Amino acid sequence: MQLDQLNNRIIYFDNAATSWPKPVGMMAAMIHYNEMIGGSPGRSGHHRSLAAARIILETREALAELFGCDDSLRIAFTKNATEALNIALSGILNPGDHVITSSMEHNSVMRPLRHLEAQGVQLSVVSCSGDGRLDPDDVRAAIRPQTRLLVVTHASNVTGTIQPIADLGKIARNHGILFCVDAAQTAGALPIQVDEMAIDLLAFSGHKSLFGPQGTGGLYVREGLEKQLRPLMMGGTGSRSEFEGQPDFMPDKFESGTPNTIGLAGLGAGVRFVLAEGVTTIRSKEKGLTARFLEGLAALPGVTVYGPPDATNRTAAVSFNIAGVSSSEAALELDERFGILCRPGLHCAPAAHRTIGTFSQGTIRFGFGYFNKEEEIDLALEAIRSLAGA
Amino acid sequence: MEEQRYVVFMFPSVSYALKAEKILKAAGIGHKLIPVPRHISSDCGVCLRTTEDKQQDVEVELLGRVEWNKVVLL
Numbered sequence: 001m002q003l004d005q006l007n008n009r010i011i012y013f014d015n016a017a018t019s020w021p022k023p024v025g026m027m028a029a030m031i032h033y034n035e036m037i038g039g040s041p042g043r044s045g046h047h048r049s050l051a052a053a054r055i056i057l058e059t060r061e062a063l064a065e066l067f068g069c070d071d072s073l074r075i076a077f078t079k080n081a082t083e084a085l086n087i088a089l090s091g092i093l094n095p096g097d098h099v100i101t102s103s104m105e106h107n108s109v110m111r112p113l114r115h116l117e118a119q120g121v122q123l124s125v126v127s128c129s130g131d132g133r134l135d136p137d138d139v140r141a142a143i144r145p146q147t148r149l150l151v152v153t154h155a156s157n158v159t160g161t162i163q164p165i166a167d168l169g170k171i172a173r174n175h176g177i178l179f180c181v182d183a184a185q186t187a188g189a190l191p192i193q194v195d196e197m198a199i200d201l202l203a204f205s206g207h208k209s210l211f212g213p214q215g216t217g218g219l220y221v222r223e224g225l226e227k228q229l230r231p232l233m234m235g236g237t238g239s240r241s242e243f244e245g246q247p248d249f250m251p252d253k254f255e256s257g258t259p260n261t262i263g264l265a266g267l268g269a270g271v272r273f274v275l276a277e278g279v280t281t282i283r284s285k286e287k288g289l290t291a292r293f294l295e296g297l298a299a300l301p302g303v304t305v306y307g308p309p310d311a312t313n314r315t316a317a318v319s320f321n322i323a324g325v326s327s328s329e330a331a332l333e334l335d336e337r338f339g340i341l342c343r344p345g346l347h348c349a350p351a352a353h354r355t356i357g358t359f360s361q362g363t364i365r366f367g368f369g370y371f372n373k374e375e376e377i378d379l380a381l382e383a384i385r386s387l388a389g390a
Numbered sequence: 391m392e393e394q395r396y397v398v399f400m401f402p403s404v405s406y407a408l409k410a411e412k413i414l415k416a417a418g419i420g421h422k423l424i425p426v427p428r429h430i431s432s433d434c435g436v437c438l439r440t441t442e443d444k445q446q447d448v449e450v451e452l453l454g455r456v457e458w459n460k461v462v463l464l
Contacts, residue, residue, distance in 0.1 A: 041404070042403060042404030042405065042435060042436075044425075045423075045424070045425035045426075045435065045436045050404075050408070050423055050436065053404045053405070053408055054408055056405070057405060057408045057409060057412070060405070072409070073405055073406065073409065237403065238403065238404055238435055239402060239403030239404070239435055240402075240403075241435070242431065247402070247403070249402050249403075251405060252402070252403045252405075
Protein backbone atom coordinates (compact mmCIF):
# COMPACT_ATOMS: atom_id res chain seq x y z
CA MET A 1 0.00 0.00 0.00
CA GLN A 2 1.23 3.51 -0.82
CA LEU A 3 0.84 6.58 1.35
CA ASP A 4 -1.43 8.27 -1.20
CA GLN A 5 -3.85 5.37 -0.92
CA LEU A 6 -4.39 6.20 2.70
CA ASN A 7 -6.91 8.98 2.16
CA ASN A 8 -9.81 6.89 3.26
CA ARG A 9 -8.22 5.01 6.08
CA ILE A 10 -6.53 5.80 9.32
CA ILE A 11 -3.61 4.34 11.18
CA TYR A 12 -4.55 4.40 14.83
CA PHE A 13 -1.47 4.91 17.01
CA ASP A 14 -3.15 6.40 20.07
CA ASN A 15 -3.69 3.19 22.01
CA ALA A 16 -1.85 4.59 25.03
CA ALA A 17 -4.74 7.08 25.38
CA THR A 18 -7.52 4.62 24.57
CA SER A 19 -7.43 1.42 22.54
CA TRP A 20 -9.09 1.18 19.15
CA PRO A 21 -10.48 -0.87 17.55
CA LYS A 22 -12.02 -3.08 20.22
CA PRO A 23 -12.62 -6.83 19.93
CA VAL A 24 -15.99 -7.50 18.25
CA GLY A 25 -17.30 -9.14 21.43
CA MET A 26 -17.08 -5.89 23.37
CA MET A 27 -19.88 -4.08 21.59
CA ALA A 28 -21.89 -7.30 21.30
CA ALA A 29 -21.82 -7.67 25.10
CA MET A 30 -23.00 -4.08 25.57
CA ILE A 31 -25.83 -4.50 23.08
CA HIS A 32 -26.81 -7.77 24.74
CA TYR A 33 -27.04 -6.07 28.12
CA ASN A 34 -29.06 -3.19 26.73
CA GLU A 35 -31.49 -5.24 24.67
CA MET A 36 -31.86 -8.41 26.70
CA ILE A 37 -31.18 -7.49 30.30
CA GLY A 38 -31.51 -3.85 31.35
CA GLY A 39 -32.00 -3.89 35.09
CA SER A 40 -30.08 -2.28 37.92
CA PRO A 41 -27.60 -4.74 39.40
CA GLY A 42 -28.10 -5.75 43.01
CA ARG A 43 -30.84 -3.26 43.65
CA SER A 44 -34.14 -4.93 43.01
CA GLY A 45 -33.85 -8.70 43.19
CA HIS A 46 -35.98 -9.48 40.12
CA HIS A 47 -34.42 -11.79 37.57
CA ARG A 48 -33.22 -9.04 35.22
CA SER A 49 -31.61 -7.21 38.15
CA LEU A 50 -29.83 -10.45 39.09
CA ALA A 51 -28.80 -11.03 35.47
CA ALA A 52 -27.23 -7.55 35.44
CA ALA A 53 -25.40 -8.29 38.70
CA ARG A 54 -24.17 -11.60 37.26
CA ILE A 55 -22.60 -9.75 34.33
CA ILE A 56 -20.69 -7.53 36.75
CA LEU A 57 -19.57 -10.57 38.78
CA GLU A 58 -18.33 -12.26 35.58
CA THR A 59 -16.29 -9.16 34.75
CA ARG A 60 -14.86 -9.06 38.27
CA GLU A 61 -13.93 -12.75 38.05
CA ALA A 62 -12.22 -12.35 34.68
CA LEU A 63 -10.11 -9.50 36.13
CA ALA A 64 -9.31 -11.53 39.26
CA GLU A 65 -8.06 -14.33 37.00
CA LEU A 66 -5.95 -11.89 34.99
CA PHE A 67 -4.33 -10.35 38.09
CA GLY A 68 -3.89 -13.62 40.01
CA CYS A 69 -6.26 -12.54 42.75
CA ASP A 70 -8.04 -15.32 44.69
CA ASP A 71 -11.19 -13.39 45.51
CA SER A 72 -12.85 -11.32 42.79
CA LEU A 73 -14.66 -9.23 45.40
CA ARG A 74 -11.29 -7.59 46.18
CA ILE A 75 -11.80 -5.54 43.00
CA ALA A 76 -13.97 -2.41 43.12
CA PHE A 77 -15.07 -0.79 39.88
CA THR A 78 -14.51 2.90 39.18
CA LYS A 79 -15.03 5.12 36.16
CA ASN A 80 -11.31 5.12 35.29
CA ALA A 81 -7.81 4.58 36.70
CA THR A 82 -7.75 8.18 37.93
CA GLU A 83 -10.71 7.62 40.25
CA ALA A 84 -9.11 4.40 41.51
CA LEU A 85 -5.84 6.24 42.23
CA ASN A 86 -7.71 9.03 44.02
CA ILE A 87 -9.45 6.48 46.26
CA ALA A 88 -6.12 4.81 47.01
CA LEU A 89 -4.16 8.00 47.72
CA SER A 90 -6.78 10.14 49.47
CA GLY A 91 -8.14 7.08 51.23
CA ILE A 92 -4.93 5.95 52.89
CA LEU A 93 -2.79 9.04 53.49
CA ASN A 94 -3.17 11.32 56.51
CA PRO A 95 -1.33 14.55 57.44
CA GLY A 96 2.06 13.57 58.88
CA ASP A 97 2.32 10.44 56.71
CA HIS A 98 5.19 10.24 54.23
CA VAL A 99 4.63 8.98 50.68
CA ILE A 100 7.22 8.10 48.03
CA THR A 101 6.63 8.31 44.29
CA SER A 102 8.69 8.58 41.11
CA SER A 103 9.44 11.46 38.77
CA MET A 104 7.75 9.58 35.89
CA GLU A 105 4.21 9.75 37.22
CA HIS A 106 1.11 10.86 35.37
CA ASN A 107 -0.94 13.70 36.83
CA SER A 108 -3.47 11.09 37.99
CA VAL A 109 -0.91 10.37 40.72
CA MET A 110 0.91 13.73 40.94
CA ARG A 111 -2.14 15.97 41.35
CA PRO A 112 -3.75 13.99 44.19
CA LEU A 113 -0.31 13.82 45.87
CA ARG A 114 0.32 17.57 45.50
CA HIS A 115 -3.16 18.20 46.93
CA LEU A 116 -2.40 15.91 49.89
CA GLU A 117 0.99 17.56 50.34
CA ALA A 118 -0.77 20.91 50.81
CA GLN A 119 -2.77 19.24 53.58
CA GLY A 120 0.32 18.08 55.48
CA VAL A 121 1.32 14.80 53.84
CA GLN A 122 5.10 14.63 53.27
CA LEU A 123 5.98 13.81 49.67
CA SER A 124 9.23 12.51 48.17
CA VAL A 125 9.48 12.39 44.39
CA VAL A 126 12.40 10.09 43.56
CA SER A 127 14.24 11.09 40.37
CA CYS A 128 14.41 8.57 37.55
CA SER A 129 17.17 8.17 34.97
CA GLY A 130 17.05 9.98 31.63
CA ASP A 131 15.29 7.01 30.06
CA GLY A 132 12.69 7.02 32.83
CA ARG A 133 13.84 4.14 34.98
CA LEU A 134 13.34 4.20 38.76
CA ASP A 135 16.25 2.71 40.73
CA PRO A 136 14.97 0.57 43.65
CA ASP A 137 18.03 1.65 45.71
CA ASP A 138 16.94 5.28 45.42
CA VAL A 139 13.50 4.31 46.72
CA ARG A 140 15.08 2.46 49.65
CA ALA A 141 17.15 5.54 50.46
CA ALA A 142 14.03 7.73 50.56
CA ILE A 143 12.26 5.63 53.21
CA ARG A 144 11.64 7.37 56.55
CA PRO A 145 10.02 6.14 59.76
CA GLN A 146 6.78 7.89 58.74
CA THR A 147 6.67 6.38 55.22
CA ARG A 148 3.21 4.90 54.72
CA LEU A 149 2.97 4.38 51.00
CA LEU A 150 4.99 3.85 47.83
CA VAL A 151 3.04 4.68 44.67
CA VAL A 152 4.59 4.01 41.27
CA THR A 153 3.42 3.66 37.72
CA HIS A 154 3.99 0.20 36.26
CA ALA A 155 5.02 1.82 32.99
CA SER A 156 5.33 5.44 31.92
CA ASN A 157 2.63 6.77 29.62
CA VAL A 158 5.28 9.00 27.98
CA THR A 159 8.31 6.77 27.36
CA GLY A 160 6.79 3.34 27.99
CA THR A 161 9.59 2.65 30.50
CA ILE A 162 8.65 -0.40 32.60
CA GLN A 163 9.47 -0.02 36.29
CA PRO A 164 10.89 -2.92 38.36
CA ILE A 165 7.58 -3.52 40.13
CA ALA A 166 8.42 -6.84 41.79
CA ASP A 167 11.64 -5.40 43.29
CA LEU A 168 9.83 -2.29 44.50
CA GLY A 169 7.06 -4.44 46.00
CA LYS A 170 9.64 -6.45 47.92
CA ILE A 171 11.23 -3.29 49.34
CA ALA A 172 7.86 -1.90 50.40
CA ARG A 173 6.76 -5.18 52.01
CA ASN A 174 10.10 -5.57 53.86
CA HIS A 175 9.76 -2.06 55.29
CA GLY A 176 6.08 -2.40 56.22
CA ILE A 177 5.08 0.19 53.61
CA LEU A 178 1.95 -0.09 51.48
CA PHE A 179 2.53 -0.45 47.73
CA CYS A 180 0.18 1.10 45.17
CA VAL A 181 0.69 0.48 41.45
CA ASP A 182 -0.75 2.57 38.63
CA ALA A 183 -1.39 -0.04 35.91
CA ALA A 184 -3.23 2.29 33.51
CA GLN A 185 -0.68 1.56 30.76
CA THR A 186 -0.06 -2.10 31.54
CA ALA A 187 -3.19 -3.98 32.65
CA GLY A 188 -3.73 -6.44 29.80
CA ALA A 189 -0.43 -5.55 28.10
CA LEU A 190 2.07 -6.90 30.65
CA PRO A 191 1.76 -9.74 33.17
CA ILE A 192 0.54 -8.53 36.58
CA GLN A 193 0.27 -10.86 39.58
CA VAL A 194 -0.75 -8.96 42.69
CA ASP A 195 0.57 -11.49 45.21
CA GLU A 196 3.89 -12.23 43.51
CA MET A 197 4.55 -8.51 43.05
CA ALA A 198 3.47 -7.71 46.66
CA ILE A 199 0.94 -5.17 45.39
CA ASP A 200 -1.48 -3.82 48.01
CA LEU A 201 -3.44 -1.48 45.75
CA LEU A 202 -3.67 -1.83 41.96
CA ALA A 203 -5.40 0.87 39.92
CA PHE A 204 -6.29 -0.04 36.34
CA SER A 205 -7.96 1.46 33.32
CA GLY A 206 -10.63 -0.55 31.50
CA HIS A 207 -10.49 1.18 28.11
CA LYS A 208 -6.83 0.76 27.20
CA SER A 209 -5.23 -2.68 26.99
CA LEU A 210 -8.23 -4.38 28.62
CA PHE A 211 -10.33 -3.39 25.58
CA GLY A 212 -13.37 -2.17 27.51
CA PRO A 213 -15.27 1.02 26.76
CA GLN A 214 -14.35 4.38 28.28
CA GLY A 215 -15.89 4.97 31.70
CA THR A 216 -14.50 1.72 33.14
CA GLY A 217 -11.63 1.08 35.52
CA GLY A 218 -11.06 -0.30 38.97
CA LEU A 219 -9.06 -0.75 42.12
CA TYR A 220 -7.79 -4.00 43.59
CA VAL A 221 -7.48 -3.79 47.39
CA ARG A 222 -5.44 -6.37 49.32
CA GLU A 223 -7.46 -8.35 51.88
CA GLY A 224 -8.09 -6.41 55.07
CA LEU A 225 -6.76 -3.11 53.74
CA GLU A 226 -10.27 -1.85 52.91
CA LYS A 227 -10.84 -1.20 56.62
CA GLN A 228 -8.11 1.50 56.54
CA LEU A 229 -9.16 2.97 53.21
CA ARG A 230 -11.64 5.85 53.14
CA PRO A 231 -14.09 5.93 50.21
CA LEU A 232 -14.22 9.03 47.99
CA MET A 233 -17.99 8.83 47.66
CA MET A 234 -20.70 7.40 49.85
CA GLY A 235 -24.24 6.43 48.97
CA GLY A 236 -26.55 3.62 47.99
CA THR A 237 -24.98 0.22 47.39
CA GLY A 238 -28.03 -2.07 47.42
CA SER A 239 -26.62 -3.62 50.59
CA ARG A 240 -27.31 -2.96 54.29
CA SER A 241 -30.04 -0.57 53.26
CA GLU A 242 -31.40 -0.35 56.79
CA PHE A 243 -28.21 1.38 57.95
CA GLU A 244 -27.25 4.95 57.16
CA GLY A 245 -23.54 4.26 57.59
CA GLN A 246 -21.44 3.32 54.56
CA PRO A 247 -20.74 -0.46 54.29
CA ASP A 248 -17.16 -1.27 55.32
CA PHE A 249 -16.65 -4.32 53.11
CA MET A 250 -15.42 -4.90 49.55
CA PRO A 251 -16.47 -3.97 46.98
CA ASP A 252 -19.53 -2.05 48.24
CA LYS A 253 -17.52 0.41 50.32
CA PHE A 254 -16.12 1.95 47.11
CA GLU A 255 -19.04 1.37 44.72
CA SER A 256 -21.73 3.86 45.71
CA GLY A 257 -24.50 4.62 43.26
CA THR A 258 -25.72 2.68 40.24
CA PRO A 259 -22.67 1.27 38.44
CA ASN A 260 -21.83 1.49 34.74
CA THR A 261 -23.34 -1.93 34.03
CA ILE A 262 -23.35 -1.57 30.25
CA GLY A 263 -19.71 -0.47 30.33
CA LEU A 264 -18.76 -3.32 32.64
CA ALA A 265 -20.50 -5.77 30.28
CA GLY A 266 -18.17 -4.48 27.55
CA LEU A 267 -15.15 -4.59 29.85
CA GLY A 268 -15.92 -8.22 30.71
CA ALA A 269 -15.83 -9.12 27.02
CA GLY A 270 -12.57 -7.18 26.62
CA VAL A 271 -10.89 -8.96 29.54
CA ARG A 272 -12.08 -12.36 28.31
CA PHE A 273 -10.53 -11.51 24.94
CA VAL A 274 -7.22 -10.75 26.70
CA LEU A 275 -7.42 -14.03 28.65
CA ALA A 276 -8.21 -16.00 25.49
CA GLU A 277 -5.37 -14.45 23.46
CA GLY A 278 -3.01 -14.54 26.46
CA VAL A 279 -1.04 -11.62 27.87
CA THR A 280 2.19 -13.28 26.68
CA THR A 281 0.95 -13.36 23.09
CA ILE A 282 -0.26 -9.77 23.28
CA ARG A 283 3.03 -8.62 24.80
CA SER A 284 5.03 -10.45 22.17
CA LYS A 285 3.08 -8.86 19.30
CA GLU A 286 3.29 -5.35 20.77
CA LYS A 287 6.98 -5.77 21.56
CA GLY A 288 7.64 -6.85 17.97
CA LEU A 289 5.85 -3.80 16.56
CA THR A 290 7.73 -1.52 18.97
CA ALA A 291 11.11 -3.05 18.09
CA ARG A 292 10.38 -2.62 14.37
CA PHE A 293 9.49 1.02 14.90
CA LEU A 294 12.55 1.72 17.11
CA GLU A 295 14.87 0.14 14.53
CA GLY A 296 13.30 2.21 11.78
CA LEU A 297 13.57 5.45 13.77
CA ALA A 298 17.23 4.79 14.55
CA ALA A 299 17.95 4.92 10.82
CA LEU A 300 16.32 8.35 10.40
CA PRO A 301 18.55 11.41 10.83
CA GLY A 302 17.08 14.26 12.85
CA VAL A 303 14.85 12.01 14.96
CA THR A 304 15.36 11.76 18.73
CA VAL A 305 13.80 8.82 20.58
CA TYR A 306 13.20 8.89 24.34
CA GLY A 307 13.09 6.03 26.83
CA PRO A 308 14.95 2.71 26.89
CA PRO A 309 16.86 1.98 23.66
CA ASP A 310 15.28 -1.40 22.94
CA ALA A 311 11.80 -2.87 23.22
CA THR A 312 12.52 -5.16 26.18
CA ASN A 313 12.12 -2.67 29.01
CA ARG A 314 9.29 -0.68 27.51
CA THR A 315 5.66 -0.95 26.54
CA ALA A 316 4.32 -0.10 23.10
CA ALA A 317 4.26 3.66 23.83
CA VAL A 318 7.12 5.47 22.08
CA SER A 319 7.95 9.16 22.43
CA PHE A 320 10.13 10.96 19.90
CA ASN A 321 10.82 14.34 18.29
CA ILE A 322 11.72 15.42 14.79
CA ALA A 323 14.38 18.15 14.56
CA GLY A 324 12.92 21.45 13.39
CA VAL A 325 9.28 20.34 13.71
CA SER A 326 7.24 20.89 16.90
CA SER A 327 5.36 17.89 18.26
CA SER A 328 2.01 19.56 17.66
CA GLU A 329 2.87 20.47 14.06
CA ALA A 330 4.10 16.95 13.42
CA ALA A 331 0.93 15.41 14.87
CA LEU A 332 -1.24 17.65 12.70
CA GLU A 333 0.74 16.75 9.58
CA LEU A 334 0.62 13.06 10.44
CA ASP A 335 -3.15 13.26 10.85
CA GLU A 336 -4.00 15.40 7.83
CA ARG A 337 -1.47 14.15 5.31
CA PHE A 338 -1.01 10.56 6.36
CA GLY A 339 -4.06 9.58 8.40
CA ILE A 340 -1.81 8.68 11.34
CA LEU A 341 -3.45 9.41 14.70
CA CYS A 342 -1.15 10.01 17.65
CA ARG A 343 -0.75 12.34 20.61
CA PRO A 344 1.64 15.31 20.87
CA GLY A 345 2.55 17.45 23.88
CA LEU A 346 3.06 16.66 27.55
CA HIS A 347 0.63 13.71 27.90
CA CYS A 348 -0.61 14.91 31.33
CA ALA A 349 2.79 14.01 32.75
CA PRO A 350 4.90 17.17 33.23
CA ALA A 351 7.24 15.47 35.74
CA ALA A 352 8.03 12.72 33.25
CA HIS A 353 8.85 15.29 30.56
CA ARG A 354 11.16 17.14 33.01
CA THR A 355 12.89 13.81 33.70
CA ILE A 356 13.57 13.09 30.03
CA GLY A 357 14.33 16.74 29.21
CA THR A 358 11.35 17.52 26.99
CA PHE A 359 9.28 19.73 29.31
CA SER A 360 9.39 22.74 26.97
CA GLN A 361 8.77 21.04 23.63
CA GLY A 362 6.85 17.89 24.58
CA THR A 363 7.07 14.82 22.35
CA ILE A 364 5.15 12.99 19.67
CA ARG A 365 3.81 9.79 21.19
CA PHE A 366 2.89 6.71 19.19
CA GLY A 367 0.96 4.15 21.21
CA PHE A 368 0.83 0.83 19.38
CA GLY A 369 -1.79 -1.79 20.10
CA TYR A 370 -2.50 -5.45 19.56
CA PHE A 371 -4.47 -4.75 16.38
CA ASN A 372 -1.74 -2.73 14.65
CA LYS A 373 0.17 -4.27 11.76
CA GLU A 374 3.81 -4.19 10.68
CA GLU A 375 2.74 -2.56 7.43
CA GLU A 376 1.35 0.38 9.42
CA ILE A 377 4.66 0.78 11.24
CA ASP A 378 6.48 0.87 7.89
CA LEU A 379 4.09 3.46 6.47
CA ALA A 380 4.52 5.60 9.58
CA LEU A 381 8.31 5.44 9.27
CA GLU A 382 7.99 6.61 5.69
CA ALA A 383 5.77 9.50 6.82
CA ILE A 384 8.24 10.50 9.56
CA ARG A 385 11.10 10.37 7.04
CA SER A 386 9.13 12.74 4.86
CA LEU A 387 8.45 15.17 7.76
CA ALA A 388 12.11 15.06 8.80
CA GLY A 389 13.09 15.96 5.25
CA ALA A 390 15.47 13.03 5.25
CA MET B 391 -44.91 -36.81 54.63
CA GLU B 392 -43.50 -33.89 56.54
CA GLU B 393 -43.19 -30.71 54.50
CA GLN B 394 -39.61 -29.62 53.77
CA ARG B 395 -38.62 -26.41 55.50
CA TYR B 396 -36.46 -23.68 53.95
CA VAL B 397 -33.50 -21.70 55.23
CA VAL B 398 -32.06 -18.53 53.74
CA PHE B 399 -28.41 -17.52 53.67
CA MET B 400 -27.92 -13.80 54.17
CA PHE B 401 -24.87 -12.17 52.54
CA PRO B 402 -23.15 -8.79 52.89
CA SER B 403 -24.32 -7.86 49.38
CA VAL B 404 -25.59 -9.22 46.08
CA SER B 405 -22.02 -9.75 44.78
CA TYR B 406 -21.50 -12.30 47.56
CA ALA B 407 -24.86 -13.97 46.92
CA LEU B 408 -24.03 -14.35 43.23
CA LYS B 409 -20.60 -15.73 43.99
CA ALA B 410 -22.30 -18.31 46.26
CA GLU B 411 -24.79 -19.09 43.50
CA LYS B 412 -21.97 -19.87 41.10
CA ILE B 413 -20.25 -22.17 43.60
CA LEU B 414 -23.48 -24.04 44.40
CA LYS B 415 -24.37 -24.42 40.72
CA ALA B 416 -20.98 -25.98 40.09
CA ALA B 417 -21.48 -28.28 43.09
CA GLY B 418 -25.00 -29.25 41.96
CA ILE B 419 -26.74 -28.14 45.17
CA GLY B 420 -30.33 -26.95 44.68
CA HIS B 421 -30.98 -23.34 45.70
CA LYS B 422 -32.74 -20.16 44.64
CA LEU B 423 -31.95 -16.47 44.94
CA ILE B 424 -34.93 -14.58 46.37
CA PRO B 425 -35.49 -11.02 47.60
CA VAL B 426 -34.72 -10.82 51.32
CA PRO B 427 -38.04 -11.51 53.14
CA ARG B 428 -39.25 -8.31 54.75
CA HIS B 429 -39.71 -9.94 58.17
CA ILE B 430 -36.01 -10.87 58.28
CA SER B 431 -34.51 -7.59 57.19
CA SER B 432 -35.40 -4.32 55.51
CA ASP B 433 -32.39 -4.86 53.23
CA CYS B 434 -33.25 -4.34 49.57
CA GLY B 435 -30.96 -7.11 48.40
CA VAL B 436 -31.28 -10.80 47.70
CA CYS B 437 -30.60 -13.90 49.77
CA LEU B 438 -30.06 -17.54 48.89
CA ARG B 439 -32.80 -20.02 49.78
CA THR B 440 -32.27 -23.74 50.11
CA THR B 441 -34.01 -26.58 51.89
CA GLU B 442 -33.12 -27.15 55.52
CA ASP B 443 -31.61 -30.56 54.80
CA LYS B 444 -29.08 -28.94 52.43
CA GLN B 445 -27.94 -26.23 54.85
CA GLN B 446 -24.83 -28.11 55.91
CA ASP B 447 -23.84 -29.00 52.33
CA VAL B 448 -24.12 -25.36 51.37
CA GLU B 449 -22.02 -24.28 54.36
CA VAL B 450 -19.31 -26.80 53.49
CA GLU B 451 -19.14 -25.52 49.89
CA LEU B 452 -19.07 -21.84 50.81
CA LEU B 453 -16.72 -21.98 53.77
CA GLY B 454 -13.52 -20.06 53.02
CA ARG B 455 -14.76 -19.11 49.56
CA VAL B 456 -17.53 -16.64 50.17
CA GLU B 457 -18.56 -14.96 53.38
CA TRP B 458 -22.16 -14.98 54.68
CA ASN B 459 -23.70 -13.09 57.58
CA LYS B 460 -26.24 -15.55 58.97
CA VAL B 461 -28.64 -18.38 58.15
CA VAL B 462 -32.31 -17.91 59.01
CA LEU B 463 -35.03 -20.57 59.13
CA LEU B 464 -38.07 -19.45 57.18
